[in-house]
Each structure stands twice: as structure tokens, then as C-alpha cells.
Amino acid sequence: MNMFKELALAGTIAISMSASLNVAAAAEKLSVAHSTWIGYGALYIAKEKGFFEKAGLDVDLQIIEASSDAIAAMQGGQINIVASTMDNFALFSGNGADLAVLTALDESAGGDGIVAKKDIATVADLKGKSVAVQKGSVSQFLLAQALNTAGLKLEDVTAIDMKSGDAGAAFVAGSVDAAVTWQPWLSKAAATDFGKILADTSTMPGLIVDALAAKSDYANEHRKEMKAFVDAYFEGIDFMAKNPAEAHEIIARNLKMSNETLAGTLKDVRFFSKQDNAAFFSGDRSPGFELMSQAGEFYQKMGVLRSTPDVAKVVGIASELAK
Structure with missing residues (x-):
């Protein structure tokens, strides 16, 4: 009887381990590019505190300083998601990049x-x-x-x-x-x-708002993963609000700056909460829509856009993911 129990237990353990391995293997791999800006720091909080992993995501964060390089890498399939500014996404969308904004991250308030x-x-x-x-x-x-x-x-x-x-x-x-x-x-x-x-x-309030974007076909084909990614990111924001000392250490270490330097610059950025993000993309003429429209009109006036970006298409999924 004991032998049968041991065999049954071994079988249960094997099945459990197999299931765990399958879950791990099923984790969606996401590569995210960003420049060295404190407004992107909560991405590292979400990664180090396991919020992305808990959401079934294997997230690789890469520093690429020029948005043009990051977006080119995304268009070429080497990067899944890029962190940049709303006006940049308007610029590149108007010049042929097929982008879908996923969420707003922060607003520059002196930074x-x-x-x-x-x-x-x-x-x-x-x-x-x-x-x-x-x-x-x-x-x-x-x-x-x-x-x-x-x-x-x-x-x-x-x-x-x-x-x-x-x-x-x-x-x-x-x-x-x-x-x-x-x-x-x-x-x-x-x-x-x-x-x-x-x-x-x-x-210049509301002029520079950072956001995350992916190729629109990728975002639409992976809506479940995009929703999980956005929600896990905002878990990182919540953690930062409740545990500022630990959160700031994570940001400073990953962005290779001293805690003193970070402390001196935090006043210059306003991180969006999940509620702020939802409000930013709420309604047909949301603040996000208006900012991207303004940027598109500006760059077109400068003569650096081939066409006006389809703003409703670019920000459409963001309003859905914010819910």
C-alpha cells in the first residue's frame, strides 16, 4: 500500500512539475525599448517585483536612446514595444510606421x-x-x-x-x-x-507625455498580452506609491544614476496612475487624442510628415486597455 502511495505521489509531483514547466514555457516574451528617462523607471519595478512574470509575461527591457532607432527596430521585428512620447508616435505614424499606443506613462513637469x-x-x-x-x-x-x-x-x-x-x-x-x-x-x-x-x-503642461506603443497588427493580435502588460505595469506604479524608497532604488540602479540624482529629478515628472491613464484616453476627443492631433498638425506644418496620422486608429486600443 505504501508503495502505491509513493507511486501516486511521484506521479502527482511529476504532473505538477510538468504543468509548471508548461506555464513557464507559455510565458509571452516581450522586448521593450526605452531611453534613459526616469519616467520609464516603473517598468523596472514591475519587472523586479515579479508583476510581469505573475501576468505570464517574460519582459526584456532594453535601453535604446534614439526613438527613431527603437521604432525602426520595432518595425523590423526586433522589438515588440517602444516607450517614447506621444508627439513622436504622431510623427512616425504620419511617416508610415504602423503604431498603436498602449498606455500613457507620465508627464514631464519640468524634466x-x-x-x-x-x-x-x-x-x-x-x-x-x-x-x-x-x-x-x-x-x-x-x-x-x-x-x-x-x-x-x-x-x-x-x-x-x-x-x-x-x-x-x-x-x-x-x-x-x-x-x-x-x-x-x-x-x-x-x-x-x-x-x-x-x-x-x-x-508647458501637457506638452510632453510619455507612452508605450506597439505595431498595431501585433497589438491587435496580442490584446490579451497587451492588457496583461499594461495592468502589470500599473501594479509597478502602485508599488512605487506605497514603497517609494525601494522603488526609487530600483529605478536609480537600473538607469545607472545615484539615488541623490534621482531624488532631485523626481519632482520634474508626474507618473500616471491607472486612473490618470484611463482619463487621458477617455472619450472621442480625449486629451491623448488632442495631443497627438496637435503634434501631427505641427509636424505637417513643418513639412516633415508624409501624411496626417490616423489619430483615432493610433490611440484606439489604448482606450480599451485602460478599462
Whole structure:
């Protein structure tokens, strides 16, 4: 009798192990690309705390600084999801990329801006100056909006094409008159004896909103996984709200910045809760729809879009996933 019990137990264990292995094997592999920006930090919280794994997802996070490179990799099938800004998704959608926004992540509230030499008193004084800015990026969108408010156009400055982090570094090195960059380079520029923050997104609410997007055919074919991914991400956001010290350590370590640097820049970003995200995509003319439309119209006016993006299509799945 004992022998039969042992055999039965062994069989049960074998079946259990087999089932576990099948579950593990069934985990959907997702590769997610993002730049070095604290607004993407909760992705690492969701990964390290096991929220993605619990949702049946095997998520690989990769740093690719230029959105153009990340989106090209996604179009080529090497990346499944890209983190970037809403205006960038409008730009690339209008130029042929087949994108579907999945969720909004955060809003820049002082984390992006323009740094300049101290003798440049206003944005209008940038006329004729050398400005390091990444073309076809959110930095260029920000610069153009600021120049427009000052009665200038992009053509009125000498733009030097650099990735946003490199632009900040170039300004700190004294190589350019001004730069469009983000934290921590804004603070580093302000700490020099010759530089200052000329303008930042604390005075431009709602201009720069980060989001996640996938190829639309992939997102539609994997709606269950996309929903699981979004929900697990917002578990990471909830964890950060309840356990800030541990969450901030995870972000700082993965983005390779000191806890002090992170603490100094957190005030410049507003992370979206799940409720914020739902509100952002709620209704036919949602804030998300309006922002992408504004960006599409702007880039088309600049002549860098082949066609106006189909905004309703691009943001359609996001409203469904937010529920």
C-alpha cells in the first residue's frame, strides 16, 4: 500500500512539475525599448517585483536612446514595444510606421527644457544661436513650441542634431550656445558657472507625455498580452506609491544614476496612475487624442510628415486597455 502511495505521489509531483514547466514555457516574451528617462523607471519595478512574470509575461527591457532607432527596430521585428512620447508616435505614424499606443506613462513637469548661456535672457534671444537638439524628436517639438511662442521658427536658430543626452553634455562642455535636453542634464547645466535653464516643461503642461506603443497588427493580435502588460505595469506604479524608497532604488540602479540624482529629478515628472491613464484616453476627443492631433498638425506644418496620422486608429486600443 505504501508503495502505491509513493507511486501516486511521484506521479502527482511529476504532473505538477510538468504543468509548471508548461506555464513557464507559455510565458509571452516581450522586448521593450526605452531611453534613459526616469519616467520609464516603473517598468523596472514591475519587472523586479515579479508583476510581469505573475501576468505570464517574460519582459526584456532594453535601453535604446534614439526613438527613431527603437521604432525602426520595432518595425523590423526586433522589438515588440517602444516607450517614447506621444508627439513622436504622431510623427512616425504620419511617416508610415504602423503604431498603436498602449498606455500613457507620465508627464514631464519640468524634466525637459532648454538650457542656455547666461547672456541669453529669453527664448527670443536664441535667434542666430547654436542649439543642440535631436531632430525628429520630442526635443525638437519642445523647441519649436517655445520658439513659436517667442515669435520665432526653427529656421531662426542654428540647430545641431544631437541625441538629447549628448546635447546636454555638449552644453556643459561649452560646445554650444544652448541645448534642448532633459534631467539630469538640466540640473548639470544650471550648476555650471555659465549656464542656466532658459525654459522647461513646468510652464508647458501637457506638452510632453510619455507612452508605450506597439505595431498595431501585433497589438491587435496580442490584446490579451497587451492588457496583461499594461495592468502589470500599473501594479509597478502602485508599488512605487506605497514603497517609494525601494522603488526609487530600483529605478536609480537600473538607469545607472545615484539615488541623490534621482531624488532631485523626481519632482520634474508626474507618473500616471491607472486612473490618470484611463482619463487621458477617455472619450472621442480625449486629451491623448488632442495631443497627438496637435503634434501631427505641427509636424505637417513643418513639412516633415508624409501624411496626417490616423489619430483615432493610433490611440484606439489604448482606450480599451485602460478599462
